[in-house]
Amino acid sequence: MDEATIQAGLKRYFKFNEFKSELQKRAVTEICQRKHDVLVSMPTGSGKSLCYQLPAVLHEGKITIIFSPLLALIKDQIDHLIALRIRAASLNSKISNTEREALIADLKSTSPNTRILYVTPEQAATPTFKALYQNLLNFNKIAYLVVDEAHCVSEWGHDFRPQYQKLGELRDNVDVPCIALTATANAEVTKDIISSLRLAKGYKLFKTSCFRSNLFYDVYFPNMLEDSFKHLKDFISECLDEQGEKDLPKDQKSCGIVYCRTREQTEVLMERLNKMGVRTLCYHAGLKTMERTTFQEKWQNGDVPVICATISFGMGVDKATVRFVVHWGSPKEPASFYQESGRAGRDGKPSRCRVYYNRSDSKAIEFHLMQDLARAGSKENKKKRMEQTVKGFKKILEFCENPTECRHRLFSNHFGEPPPKCIDKCDFCVDKKKVQEMVEQFLTKSIQFNTKATTYSETDFTDMYGGGRLGISQEQESYEDSDEERHSAFEREKEAKKAANDFIHKQFALRRNQQEVSQETVEKLFSKHCRVKAASSTSTKIKGLTLPTREQYLTRLVDVLSVNYTECQEEPTLDKQDVEDCAVDVEYEIFTVNTNMTMYRSAMAKMICNIKKCTADQFVYESLLTFDPKPAKNETLSDLFRNIKKEQQLKKLDTVESVDTEELLTKVASFPIFQTARQVLHQQNSKPTDSQTKIREFFQKPKTDYINLRDNPTENMLRNAGNRKDLKSLFGDEESDDENASAEEKPSLKTPPYSWNSDDSNHSEKNNHKIIEENDKRRRKSTEEQQEFVEEKRKTHHHRSDHKKKKKEERSHEEANVKDLESLLESEQEKYKEVIDLSEGNEEKSWKRSHSTDRDEDKKRQKDNQQKRNHSPEEEIQKSIIAHRPVDNPVIKSQNGEGSRKPRLKKAEIGGLVVKLLTPAYAEKRFESREVFKTFARNISHALADKDEQEIKEYVRKFLGRNGEITSQTTL
Ligand SMILES: Nc1ncnc2c1ncn2[C@@H]1O[C@H](COP(=O)(O)OP(=O)(O)OP(=O)(O)O)[C@@H](O)[C@H]1O
Numbered sequence: 001m002d003e004a005t006i007q008a009g010l011k012r013y014f015k016f017n018e019f020k021s022e023l024q025k026r027a028v029t030e031i032c033q034r035k036h037d038v039l040v041s042m043p044t045g046s047g048k049s050l051c052y053q054l055p056a057v058l059h060e061g062k063i064t065i066i067f068s069p070l071l072a073l074i075k076d077q078i079d080h081l082i083a084l085r086i087r088a089a090s091l092n093s094k095i096s097n098t099e100r101e102a103l104i105a106d107l108k109s110t111s112p113n114t115r116i117l118y119v120t121p122e123q124a125a126t127p128t129f130k131a132l133y134q135n136l137l138n139f140n141k142i143a144y145l146v147v148d149e150a151h152c153v154s155e156w157g158h159d160f161r162p163q164y165q166k167l168g169e170l171r172d173n174v175d176v177p178c179i180a181l182t183a184t185a186n187a188e189v190t191k192d193i194i195s196s197l198r199l200a201k202g203y204k205l206f207k208t209s210c211f212r213s214n215l216f217y218d219v220y221f222p223n224m225l226e227d228s229f230k231h232l233k234d235f236i237s238e239c240l241d242e243q244g245e246k247d248l249p250k251d252q253k254s255c256g257i258v259y260c261r262t263r264e265q266t267e268v269l270m271e272r273l274n275k276m277g278v279r280t281l282c283y284h285a286g287l288k289t290m291e292r293t294t295f296q297e298k299w300q301n302g303d304v305p306v307i308c309a310t311i312s313f314g315m316g317v318d319k320a321t322v323r324f325v326v327h328w329g330s331p332k333e334p335a336s337f338y339q340e341s342g343r344a345g346r347d348g349k350p351s352r353c354r355v356y357y358n359r360s361d362s363k364a365i366e367f368h369l370m371q372d373l374a375r376a377g378s379k380e381n382k383k384k385r386m387e388q389t390v391k392g393f394k395k396i397l398e399f400c401e402n403p404t405e406c407r408h409r410l411f412s413n414h415f416g417e418p419p420p421k422c423i424d425k426c427d428f429c430v431d432k433k434k435v436q437e438m439v440e441q442f443l444t445k446s447i448q449f450n451t452k453a454t455t456y457s458e459t460d461f462t463d464m465y466g467g468g469r470l471g472i473s474q475e476q477e478s479y480e481d482s483d484e485e486r487h488s489a490f491e492r493e494k495e496a497k498k499a500a501n502d503f504i505h506k507q508f509a510l511r512r513n514q515q516e517v518s519q520e521t522v523e524k525l526f527s528k529h530c531r532v533k534a535a536s537s538t539s540t541k542i543k544g545l546t547l548p549t550r551e552q553y554l555t556r557l558v559d560v561l562s563v564n565y566t567e568c569q570e571e572p573t574l575d576k577q578d579v580e581d582c583a584v585d586v587e588y589e590i591f592t593v594n595t596n597m598t599m600y601r602s603a604m605a606k607m608i609c610n611i612k613k614c615t616a617d618q619f620v621y622e623s624l625l626t627f628d629p630k631p632a633k634n635e636t637l638s639d640l641f642r643n644i645k646k647e648q649q650l651k652k653l654d655t656v657e658s659v660d661t662e663e664l665l666t667k668v669a670s671f672p673i674f675q676t677a678r679q680v681l682h683q684q685n686s687k688p689t690d691s692q693t694k695i696r697e698f699f700q701k702p703k704t705d706y707i708n709l710r711d712n713p714t715e716n717m718l719r720n721a722g723n724r725k726d727l728k729s730l731f732g733d734e735e736s737d738d739e740n741a742s743a744e745e746k747p748s749l750k751t752p753p754y755s756w757n758s759d760d761s762n763h764s765e766k767n768n769h770k771i772i773e774e775n776d777k778r779r780r781k782s783t784e785e786q787q788e789f790v791e792e793k794r795k796t797h798h799h800r801s802d803h804k805k806k807k808k809e810e811r812s813h814e815e816a817n818v819k820d821l822e823s824l825l826e827s828e829q830e831k832y833k834e835v836i837d838l839s840e841g842n843e844e845k846s847w848k849r850s851h852s853t854d855r856d857e858d859k860k861r862q863k864d865n866q867q868k869r870n871h872s873p874e875e876e877i878q879k880s881i882i883a884h885r886p887v888d889n890p891v892i893k894s895q896n897g898e899g900s901r902k903p904r905l906k907k908a909e910i911g912g913l914v915v916k917l918l919t920p921a922y923a924e925k926r927f928e929s930r931e932v933f934k935t936f937a938r939n940i941s942h943a944l945a946d947k948d949e950q951e952i953k954e955y956v957r958k959f960l961g962r963n964g965e966i967t968s969q970t971t972l
Pocket of ligand 1: 016018019020021042043044045046047048049050182183318320346
């Protein structure tokens with residue numbers, strides 16, 4: 001067939017004046033000759049369909065059979081061809097018998113009208129098709145056998161379909177050219193296609209680079225964004241440019257796709273975007289066929305510009321004006337990511353492809369993939385396939401978490417092509433430093449604050465704080481653990497530490513092109529977000545100690561101190577922040593006095609053990625007793641709020657447990673100014689380096705007998721109670737404790753009597769005597785102190801046991817409340833099924849509930865909903881709250897305008913309110929699991945036990961705003 005005929009056919013049948021590319025032209029020309037089998041491997045949107053459709057129509061009197069994977073895809077192709085007046089049909093299970101008979105009759109006739117016949121691989125295996133196929137072969141009526149989306153043939157292709165592999169059998173002893181087309185075949189897949197479809201030796205390959213220069217790729221991390229939904233909305237608005245396109249016909253206007261991982265996500269996101277003014281529909285396999293078709297059509301013809309869809313949407317979607325494709329969560333692997341994102345910019349105009357990468361989401365995927373892999377067991381092929389998928393997914397993780405090269409290289413590497421000349425077609429090539437900084441921040445945050453969600457997620461950290469062998473053996477002493485437990489705890493600690501270290505180093509090494517990463521670099525990154533003092537000196541001061549380890553010990557310390565304080569202090573004056581500040585001091589103390597890793601760990605473990613013991617004995621731990629809280633600086637409203645609360649507590653205004661609004665307003669009025677973030681940062685950066693000074697002091701100062709201090713709780717308490725001067729007066733040693741002198745400067749005078757180095761050769765005999773005397777004196781004194789302390793404790797013991805009883809009662813009361821809360825949660829979830837849609841099978845219902853159509857069924861539903869709305873969960877809770885309130889409840893008073901005091905809620909009411917406020921976030925899958933949701937609902941309810949409704953709402957709003965995803969590691 002000559003070039004002129006082909007060119008004329010292009011114009012006549014497809015209304016195109018020229019070929020889309022030189023490669024398209026060459027492929028069409030080759031196929032038209034019918035001499036060879038052909039493999040076309042061209043990017044998405046490059047016009048592969050025309051490569052077989054034009055030759056098909058140019059061979060009059062013959063039929064081309066196309067094997068295509070999806071009925072929806074087939075339908076689109078047929079609609080397109082019929083619109084061009086080309087006779088195309090499909091033989092499938094969905095057509096009626098009459099239609100089937102008519103079609104088969106036409107195909108068997110001497111001059112069939114049908115030129116193009118689409119068949120699914122499943123249909124190809126039926127006797128009906130086989131008989132028809134044989135008939136067509138007998139009469140030499142087949143022009144081509146075409147296999148579209150040929151990667152489905154391969155076990156290593158992302159859409160593997162076993163039935164596809166059987167297509168090769170149709171080619172046995174058949175002399176009809178085979179055309180295979182794919183957009184996503186790497187070397188392995190290509191090899192598979194060739195052998196499975198039995199492409200003849202002299203087959204021709206038409207392949208172009210997979211690089212799509214009109215597509216811009218970037219990655220964002222929702223947990224680093226203030227409001228990820230708003231970020232998405234802004235991105236969409238930017239891409240759609242509705243204002244600039246207002247005069248265009250609607251089907252030519254820009255549009256976009258947001259790919260979500262779950263059906264639920266598509267619906268939640270659709271609702272969010274609609275609320276923010278972006279007209280959006282959703283699409284997933286749980287919708288009824290009618291709905292799916294309607295929504296796809298509405299999007300396709302431009303009625304609605306955005307569609308939130310699962311990956312089932314898109315195959316065969318041929319819309320030229322897709323200006324953006326978003327992956328809301330990790331794509332699955334490079335080939336399908338290429339395919340999905342490649343639906344953007346099919347008209348060749350600049351378009352955007354963005355991933356909003358979410359670590360916990362991807363960890364969940366990884367977990368499931370690993371489970372699938374484990375399930376594959378000994379089935380060799382299945383296992384291999386799963387391994388391939390896991391490998392592909394890991395490439396995506398690296399693409400998002402460790403970008404070391406141009407984003408487009410994910411694809412060129414995958415398809416075995418040379419690197420593309422991207423220049424400015426991805427965020428990495430535009431500003432490599434910015435991307436790396438963003439990733440560093442993301443990783444630092446993830447590693448430090450979300451350790452459970454990282455590589456070592458399976459490791460139990462609860463025993464990591466035992467402090468090694470010594471600490472654990474001490475824990476064992478107090479709690480009588482078995483040898484086995486002790487051993488396994490130690491092993492777990494070792495494993496957890498190793499995993500953490502490997503992870504950190506791997507992450508940073510990857511991003512620095514495999515260069516060795518110094519501990520210093522890691523610490524520098526961590527120190528940006530840590531709470532411990534003297535963070536930057538961690539590894540200099542104690543070799544081998546890392547900031548994450550210190551932070552983790554600190555967290556543990558805060559936990560045990562908090563429990564101790566809440567359980568043992570009857571009239572609390574410290575708030576949560578104070579307890580944390582106290583823990584920071586205690587940790588810093590241990591950090592400064594210990595010189596190596598083992599000592600630090602054992603001191604921490606011992607400390608934790610002591611605190612737990614005190615809690616068991618109902619004593620407030622001494623560091624808390626003597627802690628002198630620093631007033632909050634009133635730099636932020638929460639500081640202010642905290643200070644007022646404290647003042648009230650001090651004034652013993654326990655009866656009024658909520659903040660007096662009047663007082664708050666007065667204070668707010670006198671509130672200096674709201675500082676800009678920059679100012680706050682500046683202040684933080686320039687705040688006196690208290691910790692640094694102390695570190696320096698540690699090295700310069702004469703060494704106090706820290707060992708004794710550490711081992712002697714009473715002294716420790718006294719030491720905490722005041723500064724060194726207090727110690728001096730206590731121990732009557734003026735000379736030894738001179739704050740200003742350094743041991744190096746005046747060794748003989750300034751060496752403390754109870755020196756660290758007992759064998760110091762500089763000490764005179766006299767001095768040694770003095771030391772011993774002083775030590776004895778001090779020991780005597782401390783023993784007296786201890787006895788006094790114990791006596792005092794004994795006196796209060798009686799009182800304590802009463803208190804214990806009271807506590808026990810309170811606890812059982814609280815347990816009852818927890819139960820209440822749980823049942824409330826259950827009922828609340830029932831009510832919120834509309835959005836939560838917990839059970840898989842409910843998606844249909846869920847969709848119907850959350851979206852309105854004009855069908856009768858939906859009208860009825862709307863009516864139902866209207867009724868439901870009259871008794872919305874919110875109202876019901878409100879009702880139940882009011883119903884449960886005593887008549888003289890201040891809320892009722894204040895509602896009537898009679899009372900000025902803020903209403904206090906009952907615990908169960910608080911529980912209900914908190915559950916209600918958290919439920920939308922649960923519906924959006926922002927909670928790691930149902931258990932995590934329950935735990936947070938419970939913990940928040942407890943923490944807000946003394947707050948009023950407004951404060952609770954405000955707190956939950958902030959908590960949700962602060963935490964994108966809520967995992968078991970998230971802190972309140
Ligand atoms: N010669 C041409 N001139 C102009 N437009 C063309 C030409 N050939 C094809 N197109 C258009 O290019 C778009 C993409 O074509 P097609 O759907 O065949 O791509 P594809 O390579 O099969 O993509 P995918 O792999 O995503 O299915 C279609 O809108 C099609 O009409």
